[in-house]
Amino acid sequence: MAPPTESLWPRLADLPLTVEACEYDRLHAAFPQDFERVTTHVRLIGAGVDGLGEDVSIHVEDGGSLHETQLELPLAGEWTLASFTDHLATLDPWVVPPEWEPARRWRNWAFESAALDLALRQAGRALHDVLGxxxxxxxxxxxxxxxxxxxxxxxxxxxxxxxxxxxxxxxxxxxxxxxxxxxxxxxxxxxxxxxxxxxxxxxxxxxxxxxxxxxxxxxxxxxxxxxxxxxxxxxxxxxxxxxxxxxxxxxxxxxxxxxxxxxxxxxxxxxxxxxxxxxxxxxxxxxxxxxxxxxxxxxxxxxxxxxxxxxxxxxxxxxxxxxxxxxxxADDPADALPASPLPPRPDAIGFRWLT
CATH class of the missing domain: 3.20.20.120 (Enolase-like C-terminal domain)
Structure with a gap:
C-alpha cells in the first residue's frame, strides 16, 4: 500500500480536545559506554482519560527538564487538535533555554503527540482508523x-x-x-x-x-x-x-x-x-x-x-x-530479542503501540 500523496492532517485537525491538567514523569535508562539517558513523559489529562507524549530533549539533567521544573503552561481548555497546536506555538515550554535550538522541536513534539493521543482517546478511536x-x-x-x-x-x-x-x-x-x-x-x-x-x-x-x-x-x-x-x-x-x-x-x-x-x-x-x-x-x-x-x-x-x-x-x-x-x-542484549519485522500492535484507541 503506497503512502498518501496528500497530507492527512485534515482528518485530524478538527478532533475535539479537552485538556484539564498536565503532568510530567521522569524516565531513565543506562545505555552502552556508561551513557545515562533521561527523558520525560508528558501526560495531558482530560475527560477521564490521559494522553502521552515523550520529550527526548534531555541529555543531562541540568534543571531544565520538564520533570524537574514541573512547568505550568496555560493548556487547559476546550480545543480542536488544530487550535491546540496553534496555541502551543505561542508558548515557551523552556525555563532554561535549550543547549541546542532543534530541541525546541523535540519538546514541541512531546506536547503535540500527547495531545493527539488524548484527542483520539477522548473520541474512542485509533490513529490508523482516523487516517484510513x-x-x-x-x-x-x-x-x-x-x-x-x-x-x-x-x-x-x-x-x-x-x-x-x-x-x-x-x-x-x-x-x-x-x-x-x-x-x-x-x-x-x-x-x-x-x-x-x-x-x-x-x-x-x-x-x-x-x-x-x-x-x-x-x-x-x-x-x-x-x-x-x-x-x-x-x-x-x-x-x-x-x-x-x-x-x-x-x-x-x-x-x-x-x-x-x-x-x-x-x-x-x-x-x-x-x-x-x-x-x-x-x-x-x-x-x-x-x-x-x-x-x-x-x-x-x-x-x-x-x-x-x-x-x-x-x-x-x-x-x-x-x-x-x-x-x-543494551550493550549486551537479552537472549530473547524481538525479530524483524515487528507484527503491527496498534492500541485499540489513541496514538500508542502495545508493548
Missing part, C-alpha cells in the same frame, strides 16, 4: 556505534540472539579495513550513518575520504546517511546519490530536496520535525515525489518508542526503520 491506513509489519534496524575501540563483536552478539536483525552503523575514521570487511561479511548492514551534519569533530580527518571509498564499495546496497558536506566527499558520492539519505537537515517538507546532494531518500524523525501537521506534510511530499522513506528515533525510553514504530507501520513499514525496540539499546 492499515498498519503493516515493521522492518527495523538496530542503530549502533561500535565504541572507542571499534569491534564487530557488537554486531555479532545481536546476530547470535536475533539472526534476522539488520543494522544502521555510525561510521568512524577509526574503522580499519579489516573491521569494514568483517561488518560487510555479515550481510546485515542496511545503513551507514556518517553524522556529517551534527557539527561533530572528525577524528583523523585525513582518513575521511578513504573511509568513504571503503564503505561505498563494501556496502553497495546500503543507504549512506548524512554525508559530510565537503567537496572531496561530494565528488566521491556523485555516482551514488540514489542511495544517499538525509536525516539531520530535514525539519519540514521544504527541506526535502534542498539538501547539499540531490539525494532521494529521507529519514523521517517525528521529534526532529516537531509537529503533527508538519510530519504529515513531510510524508505527503515524499510520497508525491516517490522518495523512499524510513523512520528514526531519538533514544525514546517510553511511549515515544512505540509511537515511532506505529508511524513506521503506517507510512514506511518495509524500510530500514531505526525504530528497534528499546531492549536493543
Amino acid at each position: 491506513l492499515e498498519p503493516q509489519p515493521v522492518r527495523f534496524v538496530n542503530s549502533l556505534g561500535l565504541g572507542e575501540e571499534p569491534s564487530a563483536d557488537h554486531v555479532h552478539r545481536r546476530l547470535d540472539r536475533a539472526p534476522s536483525v539488520r543494522f544502521k552503523l555510525d561510521a568512524e575514521t577509526t574503522w580499519s579495513p579489516e573491521l569494514i570487511d568483517a561488518l560487510a561479511a555479515t550481510g546485515a548492514v542496511d545503513t551507514i550513518d556518517f553524522k556529517g551534519h551534527y557539527g561533530m569533530e572528525v577524528k583523523h580527518p585525513e582518513r575521511l575520504g578513504a573511509l568513504y571509498d571503503q564503505l561505498v564499495a563494501a556496502f553497495p546496497d546500503a543507504y549512506l546517511e548524512d554525508p559530510h558536506d565537503l567537496p572531496e566527499i561530494t565528488a566521491r558520492l556523485a555516482g551514488h546519490v540514489d542511495r544517499v539519505s538525509y536525516d539531520a537537515p530535514i525539519h519540514d517538507a521544504d527541506d526535502i530536496g534542498a539538501t547539499p546532494l540531490p539525494a532521494r531518500v529521507v529519514n523521517v524523525k517525528p521529534s526532529r520535525i516537531g509537529g503533527v501537521r508538519e510530519l504529515l506534510e513531510v510524508y505527503a511530499r515524499c510520497a508525491a515525489q516517490q522518495r523512499p522513506m524510513y523512520g528514526g528515533g531519538m533514544g525514546e525510553l517510553g511511549v515515544g518508542r512505540g509511537q515511532i514504530e506505529l508511524l513506521a507501520a503506517l507510512f514506511h513499514p518495509d524500510a530500514p526503520n531505526d525504530v528497534a525496540p528499546s531492549v536493543f539499546h
Whole structure:
C-alpha cells in the first residue's frame, strides 16, 4: 500500500480536545559506554482519560527538564487538535533555554503527540482508523556505534540472539579495513550513518575520504546517511546519490530536496520535525515525489518508542526503520530479542503501540 500523496492532517485537525491538567514523569535508562539517558513523559489529562507524549530533549539533567521544573503552561481548555497546536506555538515550554535550538522541536513534539493521543482517546478511536491506513509489519534496524575501540563483536552478539536483525552503523575514521570487511561479511548492514551534519569533530580527518571509498564499495546496497558536506566527499558520492539519505537537515517538507546532494531518500524523525501537521506534510511530499522513506528515533525510553514504530507501520513499514525496540539499546542484549519485522500492535484507541 503506497503512502498518501496528500497530507492527512485534515482528518485530524478538527478532533475535539479537552485538556484539564498536565503532568510530567521522569524516565531513565543506562545505555552502552556508561551513557545515562533521561527523558520525560508528558501526560495531558482530560475527560477521564490521559494522553502521552515523550520529550527526548534531555541529555543531562541540568534543571531544565520538564520533570524537574514541573512547568505550568496555560493548556487547559476546550480545543480542536488544530487550535491546540496553534496555541502551543505561542508558548515557551523552556525555563532554561535549550543547549541546542532543534530541541525546541523535540519538546514541541512531546506536547503535540500527547495531545493527539488524548484527542483520539477522548473520541474512542485509533490513529490508523482516523487516517484510513492499515498498519503493516515493521522492518527495523538496530542503530549502533561500535565504541572507542571499534569491534564487530557488537554486531555479532545481536546476530547470535536475533539472526534476522539488520543494522544502521555510525561510521568512524577509526574503522580499519579489516573491521569494514568483517561488518560487510555479515550481510546485515542496511545503513551507514556518517553524522556529517551534527557539527561533530572528525577524528583523523585525513582518513575521511578513504573511509568513504571503503564503505561505498563494501556496502553497495546500503543507504549512506548524512554525508559530510565537503567537496572531496561530494565528488566521491556523485555516482551514488540514489542511495544517499538525509536525516539531520530535514525539519519540514521544504527541506526535502534542498539538501547539499540531490539525494532521494529521507529519514523521517517525528521529534526532529516537531509537529503533527508538519510530519504529515513531510510524508505527503515524499510520497508525491516517490522518495523512499524510513523512520528514526531519538533514544525514546517510553511511549515515544512505540509511537515511532506505529508511524513506521503506517507510512514506511518495509524500510530500514531505526525504530528497534528499546531492549536493543543494551550493550549486551537479552537472549530473547524481538525479530524483524515487528507484527503491527496498534492500541485499540489513541496514538500508542502495545508493548
